[in-house]
Amino acid sequence: MIGILGGGQLARMMVLAAAPLGLKCHIYAPEGDNPAFDVAAAKTIAPYEDHAALERFARAVDVVTYEFENVPAKTAEILSSLVEVLPQPCALETTQDRLIEKSFIRDLGLAVPDFIAVDSPESLSKAVAQLGRPSVLKTRRFGYDGKGQVIIKSETNLDEAWAGIGKAPAILEQFIPFEREVSVIAARNALGDVVTYDVCENRHAHHILTETTLPARISAETEQGAKDAASRIGAALNYVGVFAVEFFVGVSGAQEFLLVNEIAPRVHNSGHWTIDGAETSQFEQHIRAISGWLLGSVKRLGRIEMRNLIGGDTDGWHDLVTEPGLHVHLYGKAESRPGRKMGHVTRVTI
Numbered sequence: 001m002i003g004i005l006g007g008g009q010l011a012r013m014m015v016l017a018a019a020p021l022g023l024k025c026h027i028y029a030p031e032g033d034n035p036a037f038d039v040a041a042a043k044t045i046a047p048y049e050d051h052a053a054l055e056r057f058a059r060a061v062d063v064v065t066y067e068f069e070n071v072p073a074k075t076a077e078i079l080s081s082l083v084e085v086l087p088q089p090c091a092l093e094t095t096q097d098r099l100i101e102k103s104f105i106r107d108l109g110l111a112v113p114d115f116i117a118v119d120s121p122e123s124l125s126k127a128v129a130q131l132g133r134p135s136v137l138k139t140r141r142f143g144y145d146g147k148g149q150v151i152i153k154s155e156t157n158l159d160e161a162w163a164g165i166g167k168a169p170a171i172l173e174q175f176i177p178f179e180r181e182v183s184v185i186a187a188r189n190a191l192g193d194v195v196t197y198d199v200c201e202n203r204h205a206h207h208i209l210t211e212t213t214l215p216a217r218i219s220a221e222t223e224q225g226a227k228d229a230a231s232r233i234g235a236a237l238n239y240v241g242v243f244a245v246e247f248f249v250g251v252s253g254a255q256e257f258l259l260v261n262e263i264a265p266r267v268h269n270s271g272h273w274t275i276d277g278a279e280t281s282q283f284e285q286h287i288r289a290i291s292g293w294l295l296g297s298v299k300r301l302g303r304i305e306m307r308n309l310i311g312g313d314t315d316g317w318h319d320l321v322t323e324p325g326l327h328v329h330l331y332g333k334a335e336s337r338p339g340r341k342m343g344h345v346t347r348v349t350i
C-alpha cells in the first residue's frame, strides 16, 4: 500500500499507474476537490497538520510519497519517524526554498541565472542596481506556476514590486531572454540507477504549461548536457523517485547554453506525454522507484505533442475523444475554473 500526500491529478495518475503493477494507493488530502479519490483504494481526508490522522495514515501504508513540493516540514518529519518517505524529505528542504535550491545547483557546478537574496526594500534596490533591469523578483518559498513573481521592468516601482510579492523573503534573478524552455524527467531508484527521458520542449501561457513537444529543437550536445545535469542533481540529492529539472536554453553567438531554472521533486506536467509516448510512464517509473523495484525503459515511441486542457478547454471533449490517434486524459475535477488544469491530450506520431 503506497501512501500519497495530495489528491490532485498527479496523485490520480500515480494511482492509475500503480494498479497494473498490483499495488494499491491510499490518498491523504485535506477537504476539497480531490480527483485522486475516485480511483484510490483508501483515503484520509484531514489537514496536513493533523498529527493523529498522519500517524494513522503512516501505520496503514508501506511507503509515503507526495504529488507536490510544498509538503510542510513538520508533516514530513512526523511521517518519516513512522514510515519511509520517498523522495527523502531532504529533497523537499532543498527544493522548497529558491535560495537554497539555486545555491545547491550552482555548487554542483551547473549554470543558473545570477541571483541575489533579497529581504528588505533596501536590499531589493541594491540587488536591482547590481543585476539591472529587467530582472525577476521571486519569493523564496511557495511559488509555483508563476505565483509569487514580479518582473522588474524599467518602469517598475520597487516598493510596489516588494509589496506585490507580499514582502516575503525573496531572490532577485537575472532576466534570461531565452530561446526556449526545456525540461528533463528523470528517475532514480534506491540502487542509484538513473534513467532520463528525452528532453521536453515546453511552452507556457500566463506562467502555466500549455504544450510539450519532443524532440526538443536543441542540439545533441545540449540534449546530453540537460540529461547529465539531471543525473548529477539526482545523485547529489541521493534521490529516490521521479523528478524534473527545468532549464532555459539561450543562444550566444552560434553556441547554445543551458541554465537550470528549477527542480521539481515529483512527477511533472511536462512528463505527461510518457503515459502514451514512452515504454514506461513517469508515473509507473515513480511507483517502481519508491517500491524498491528496478526502473523501466524510457524509450520514446515517436514524435510527441502534449497539450494541457485548461479551464474551458475541456468543454470540447466530445470532439477530442473522436479525433483519431489522440489520447485524451480528463482528470474528473468537479469544477472548471480559468487557469485550472482539467486534462491533457497527447499525440504520438510514429
Ligand code: AMP
Binding pocket: 113, 136, 143, 144, 145, 146, 147, 173, 174, 175, 176, 177, 178, 181, 204, 207, 246, 261, 262
Ligand atoms: P518559475 O516559477 O521560476 O519556473 O518561473 C515561471 C516562468 O517564468 C518560467 O517558466 C519562465 O517562463 C519565466 N521566468 C522565470 N524566471 C525567469 C528568468 N530569470 N528570466 C526569464 N524568464 C523567467
